[in-house]
Amino acid sequence: MNTYNQTQTRSEVLSAGTLKGDAVVNTGGENLGHIEEIMFDVASGRIAYAVLSFGGILGMGDKLFAIPWEALQLDTDNHRFILNVPKEKLERAEGFDKNNWPDFADREWASRTHEQYGFRPYWQ
Numbered sequence: 001m002n003t004y005n006q007t008q009t010r011s012e013v014l015s016a017g018t019l020k021g022d023a024v025v026n027t028g029g030e031n032l033g034h035i036e037e038i039m040f041d042v043a044s045g046r047i048a049y050a051v052l053s054f055g056g057i058l059g060m061g062d063k064l065f066a067i068p069w070e071a072l073q074l075d076t077d078n079h080r081f082i083l084n085v086p087k088e089k090l091e092r093a094e095g096f097d098k099n100n101w102p103d104f105a106d107r108e109w110a111s112r113t114h115e116q117y118g119f120r121p122y123w124q
Contacts, residue, residue: 026087
């Protein structure tokens with residue numbers, strides 16, 4: 001069972017807790033933040049999103065982003081994820097703060113989020 005990007009050749013099974021805090025970089029190696037949370041769609045049994053914490057200093061002022069799971073590639077050798085997004089695009093993307101999370105079940109919001117990263121919504 002491959003719970004990661006479909007292009008990955010080897011299969012891994014890890015607990016969500018082991019992924020929390022993992023670094024996220026883009027293909028240029030720029031630090032984009034870290035995994036704050038993993039969001040599951042309980043009805044489908046799928047991982048829907050990783051919540052990325054980006055910016056701020058020592059956890060203060062961080063902006064959170066829901067990243068479609070399919071947009072992340074696991075780099076097991078370096079214990080991190082790769083997100084093919086320039087840092088500037090992430091800075092302009094729709095995010096949220098730690099005290100005001102979106103309704104992840106809202107299909108309109110979710111469709112916009114997937115579109116923002118160039119992926120088709122996972123439920124389609």
